[in-house]
Amino acid sequence: MDAKLLEILVCPVCKGLLHLDKARQELICRGDRLAFAIKDGIPVMLESEARELPADEEVGQ
Structure with missing residues (x-):
């Protein structure tokens, strides 16, 4: 990613x-x-396509 x-x-x-x-x-x-x-170096910036992070998943630094 650039x-x-x-x-x-x-x-x-x-x-x-x-x-x-x-x-x-x-x-x-x-x-x-x-x-x-x-995907293929292109960010998919659509809210409807985003993955919700579960409460127990640690959010990276």
Whole structure:
């Protein structure tokens, strides 16, 4: 994932910062506990496509 792109992307729900989970290839919004998939290097920034993070799943650093 391009670092410059990561700097300008925000959560489409709350406009908060996103954090890259390299292992899962997801962008994580800690505030909304949503994970946005990265497919073929392109982030899928649709709320309807986001994965909700379970309460017991630790949100990365």
